[in-house]
Amino acid sequence: MNRILKLLLLVCVVFAAPVRAALTIEITQGMEGAIPIAVVPFGWRGSAVAAPENIAAIIAADLNRSGRFESLPDRDLVAHPTTAEQVKFQNWRMLSVDNLVIGQLEEISPGQYSVTFELFDVFRGKRLAGATFPATARDLRRLAHHISDLIYEALTGERGAFNTQIAYVTSSGSSKNKTYTLLVADSDGYDPQTILTSKQPLMSPSWSPDGRRIAYVSFENKTAEIYIQEVLSGSRRKLVSFKGINGAPSWSPDGRKLALTLSRDGNPEIYTMNVDGGDLRRLTNSAAIDTEPVWAPDGKSIVFTSDRGGSAQLYRVSAMGGSAQRLTFEGKYNAGADISPDGRKLAMVHGEGGSYRIAVLDLDTRLLRILTDGQLDESPSFSPNGSMIIYATGAGNREVLSAVSVDGRFRQRLSLQAGNVREPVWSPFGK
Amino acid sequence: MKYKLGSFMVLALMLVMSGCSSSGGSKEGGASIEDQGTAADGGAVASGAGGGTDYSGYSLNDPNSPLSRRVIYFEYDSAEISDSDQELLIQHAGFLVANPGQHLTLEGHTDERGSREYNIALGDQRALSVQRILELNGVAAEQVTIVSYGEEKPAAEGHSEAAWRLNRRVELVY
Numbered sequence: 001m002n003r004i005l006k007l008l009l010l011v012c013v014v015f016a017a018p019v020r021a022a023l024t025i026e027i028t029q030g031m032e033g034a035i036p037i038a039v040v041p042f043g044w045r046g047s048a049v050a051a052p053e054n055i056a057a058i059i060a061a062d063l064n065r066s067g068r069f070e071s072l073p074d075r076d077l078v079a080h081p082t083t084a085e086q087v088k089f090q091n092w093r094m095l096s097v098d099n100l101v102i103g104q105l106e107e108i109s110p111g112q113y114s115v116t117f118e119l120f121d122v123f124r125g126k127r128l129a130g131a132t133f134p135a136t137a138r139d140l141r142r143l144a145h146h147i148s149d150l151i152y153e154a155l156t157g158e159r160g161a162f163n164t165q166i167a168y169v170t171s172s173g174s175s176k177n178k179t180y181t182l183l184v185a186d187s188d189g190y191d192p193q194t195i196l197t198s199k200q201p202l203m204s205p206s207w208s209p210d211g212r213r214i215a216y217v218s219f220e221n222k223t224a225e226i227y228i229q230e231v232l233s234g235s236r237r238k239l240v241s242f243k244g245i246n247g248a249p250s251w252s253p254d255g256r257k258l259a260l261t262l263s264r265d266g267n268p269e270i271y272t273m274n275v276d277g278g279d280l281r282r283l284t285n286s287a288a289i290d291t292e293p294v295w296a297p298d299g300k301s302i303v304f305t306s307d308r309g310g311s312a313q314l315y316r317v318s319a320m321g322g323s324a325q326r327l328t329f330e331g332k333y334n335a336g337a338d339i340s341p342d343g344r345k346l347a348m349v350h351g352e353g354g355s356y357r358i359a360v361l362d363l364d365t366r367l368l369r370i371l372t373d374g375q376l377d378e379s380p381s382f383s384p385n386g387s388m389i390i391y392a393t394g395a396g397n398r399e400v401l402s403a404v405s406v407d408g409r410f411r412q413r414l415s416l417q418a419g420n421v422r423e424p425v426w427s428p429f430g431k
Numbered sequence: 432m433k434y435k436l437g438s439f440m441v442l443a444l445m446l447v448m449s450g451c452s453s454s455g456g457s458k459e460g461g462a463s464i465e466d467q468g469t470a471a472d473g474g475a476v477a478s479g480a481g482g483g484t485d486y487s488g489y490s491l492n493d494p495n496s497p498l499s500r501r502v503i504y505f506e507y508d509s510a511e512i513s514d515s516d517q518e519l520l521i522q523h524a525g526f527l528v529a530n531p532g533q534h535l536t537l538e539g540h541t542d543e544r545g546s547r548e549y550n551i552a553l554g555d556q557r558a559l560s561v562q563r564i565l566e567l568n569g570v571a572a573e574q575v576t577i578v579s580y581g582e583e584k585p586a587a588e589g590h591s592e593a594a595w596r597l598n599r600r601v602e603l604v605y
Contacts, residue, residue: 175588201583204548223578224551245555245579248548261548267559268552289552305549311508312549333508336546349546356544376590378546394590423547 023189023401023421025065029411034070035155037063038092039101041074042115043082046107053140055105055115055147061188062148062162065403066387067410069155072097084118084127092122099128101151111137117147119154129154141190161383162187165427166390167205167214168401172419182216184231187383187426189414195234203423206249206258211428215239215249215258226260228275239277250294250302252319259283259293259302259319270304272319283321292336295319297343303327305335314348314361328361330368336378340386345406347380347389358391360406371408381425382406390414392422489526491605497522501603502586503561504596507542510556517564523603524568531571536604537561539579540586542595547581554579554601561601 039060044051060071078095081087082104092100103117118130129150135143142163149160164187173179180202185192196202200219207214215228224246229236240246244263251258252272257279259272270284270293284290288308295302296316303316306324312335315324328334333351340347343363350359350370358372358380374393381390383403390403395413399420404411415421489496503516512520527533539554558577565575587594 175585201580203551203581203583219578219580219583244577245551247551261552263552263555268555289549289556291552292546292548305546307508312545333545335549351545376543397588397590 022192023185023414025061025189026413026415028402028413029409032409034068035099036072036095036097037069037099037101037155038072038077038095038097039063040077040080040082040103042102042117043104044106045104046113047110048107051105052113052137053105053144055103055117055140055144056101058141058144058188059101059117059148059151062145062160063151065162065188065412066152066160067405067412068152084120087120089120089122089125097122099155103147105140108134113137113140115140115143115147117151119151141186145186145188158387159385159429161385161387161426161429163430164384165211166381166401166424167207167427168421168424169202169205170419170421171201182214184214184427195229195231196236204248205423205425206251207425207427208251209253209255209428211430215251217247217249226258239275240273245291248292252295253297253299259295259304261291261293270302270317272302281321283317283319284324294337294339296339297341303337303339303346305337312351314346327363328368331359334359336380338380338382338389340382340406341384342386345382345386347382347391349378349380358389358404360389369408371404371406372402372411374402377402379423379425383426384429388426390424390426392424489522491526498526501605503557503601503603505557505599505601507544507595507599508553510553510560512560512564520561520564521568524565524570527565527571527574528569531574533605534574534576535565535570536576536578538584538602538604539577539581540584540598540600540602541582542598543582543585543590544595547583550581551579552581554581557599557601561603 039056041056063069064071078091081102100120100122106114108114113135114132115135116132119128121128133143145163148162152160165184166187167184170181171178180198181194182196182202182205183192183194198218198220203217205214205216213228213230215226217224218227225241226239226246226249227236228239242262242264245261245268248261249258257272257274261268262271268289268291269282270290271280271282273280286308288306290304290306292305293302300319301316302319303314305312306315312333313326314328314334314337315326317324331350331352334348336349338347346361348359350357355375356377357370357374358377359368359370361368376394377391379392388403388405390401392399393402399422400413400415401421401424402411402413489498491498497519500519537558539558541550541553558579562575585598587597
C-alpha cells in the first residue's frame with residue numbers, strides 16, 4: 001500500500017456560520033502507510049432538502065488530519081450505502097479499502113436530530129463499532145468529532161482527540177497599534193471564540209485539567225499579571241500581580257494548584273500556589289533564569305527551563321522543591337517544555353545552528369528527536385492522546401500554527417487569513 | 432522665568448553631586464561645568480569635560496543631551512551591558528539622583544528567537560542589569576520600575592539579525 005498523501009490536501013472547512021477569522025487547515029506532509037478508509041456521505045431524512053451538517057465530511061477530514069488514515073475521495077465511492085443491509089463488502093474489497101463508515105442523520109422534530117454511524121472491517125466483513133446519538137443542530141459538529149474519536153479508537157486502540165479544542169493567541173495591526181486576542185476553537189480550527197481582547201500583550205494560556213478554565217498572562221495594566229478565566233461564561237479573576245514577572249502559569253494535574261514564574265524575590269524563580277491564591281511556595285533558588293514550569297502527569301515533579309548551566313536547558317524538580325536534575329544535554333538551547341500525557345516524553349524548543357525547532361526527548365531512552373524543520377518554531381503542546389504536537393511556526397512574514405505527529409512523519413498547517421497566530425495549547429479530553 | 436530658575440537649581444545640584452561622585456575617570460579629568468546659557472534663550476546648557484564620564488546638568492528634553500539616548504542594546508541571550516552603555520547609564524543615574532522625584536520605567540525586550548516565557552525572563556534580566564548600574568550610581572530603588580515584555584513588543588519587524596539586534600534592548604521610559 002504505497003500511497004503517499006503528498007498532494008496538498010486542502011481541507012478547507014466550509015463555514016456555513018458567520019465568517020469569523022477561522023483557522024484553515026492544510027496538510028503539508030503526508031504519511032506513508034496511511035490506512036485507506038471509505039466514509040460514505042450519511043443518509044438524510046428531514047424536512048429540508050439538504051442535511052444541516054455534512055457529518056461524513058467532518059469525520060473524513062478528522063481521520064485524514066490524524067495522519068493515520070487516508071479517506072477515499074467522494075468520486076471514488078462505488079456505492080452509497082446508509083444501512084448495514086445495503087453494504088456489499090466485495091465492492092469495497094476491490095478498492096483495497098480496509099474500513100468503511102456509513103450512517104444516517106435524521107430530523108426527529110424541528111431542531112432535534114438523531115445520528116447513527118456504523119464502522120466495518122471490509123475484509124472480515126465485520127461490524128467494529130456503531131451507535132445512535134441524539135443531537136441539536138449546534139451539537140452536530142461536536143457529535144461528528146465524537147464519532148471520529150470512536151472510529152479512531154476502534155481502529156488504532158488509542159483514544160481519539162478530535163472532540164477537543166485549542167486555545168491560541170493572535171495579534172494584528174501595526175506595531176504602534178496592535179490588538180491581541182485569546183481564542184478557543186475546535187481542534188479542526190472551526191468555530192473560533194474570542195475570550196479576551198487587549199491592546200497589550202496576552203501570553204501563555206494554560207488549560208485547567210477539566211477544560212473549564214484557562215490561566216493566562218495579560219499586560220493590560222502595563223505589567224505582567226496572571227488571570228484565571230472561565231471559558232464558557234468569560235468571568236475571570238486576577239490570580240497574582242506581584243512586582244516583576246508574573247508568568248508561565250501551568251495547572252497541576254489535580255487542578256488544585258498552579259506552577260508559575262515570579263521575580264518578586266529579585267530574579268525569575270518557580271513557585272507553586274493554590275488556585276485560590278493561597279499557599280505560595282518557592283521551588284527553585286538560583287541566580288539564573290528559572291521559568292516555564294510544567295507538571296508531570298503524576299503531579300510529583302515539575303519540568304522547567306533554566307540557564308543556570310550557562311544556557312537554557314530543561315531541568316526537573318520535585319513539586320515539593322529541592323535540588324533540580326538536568327534533563328537535556330544535546331543542543332545549545334532547550335526550553336519551553338511540554339510533557340506528554342503518559343509522562344514519558346518531553347516536547348521542547350530546540351535551538352542549534354541558528355534554528356529553533358520542535359524536538360521530543362524520550363525520557364526512557366534519552367534519545368532526542370527533531371520533528372520540525374522551521375527556523376523559529378516554538379510553543380509545543382501535546383494533544384491529550386499524545387499522538388500529535390501543535391506548535392507555532394513562521395510562514396513567510398507571518399506566524400502560523402502547525403501540528404506534527406509525534407513520530408515526525410505527518411504535518412499540517414493551521415493559518416489565519418490575516419494576522420499572526422501563536423501559542424497554541426491543546427485542551428484536555430472533553431468531559 | 433520659573434523654568435529658568437528651576438534649571439539653574441538642577442545645575443547647582445548637579446555640581447554638588449559631581450563633587451562626591453565616585454564614578455571612574457572623574458578624578459583625573461576633573462569636572463568643569465560651563466554655563467552657556469544666555470539671556471536670549473534663557474536656558475541653561477551645560478556640558479561635562481571630564482573625559483566624557485561625568486554627568487552634567489542635562490535636560491531630559493534636549494535632543495542633544497546624552498539623556499536623549501534611552502535604549503540599551505544587548506548581545507544574543509545576554510544581559511551584559513557594554514562599557515559605552517555603562518557610561519550612558521551613569522549619565523542617566525546622575526540625572527535621577529539630581530531629580531529624586533523623577534521616575535523611570537525600564538522595559539526589557541528580546542528578539543523573537545526561542546520560547547516566549549524564557550524571553551520574558553531574559554528581558555527581565557536585562558532590565559535588572561540596567562537597574563543595578565543605576566542603583567550603584569546612587570539612584571533610589573523607588574525611582575525605578577521594571578517590566579519585561581520579552582519578544583512581545585519588537586521595535587523592528589522582520590526575521591533577520593538586522594531586526595533582532597534592534598529588538599534585544601532595554602528602553603528607558605521617563
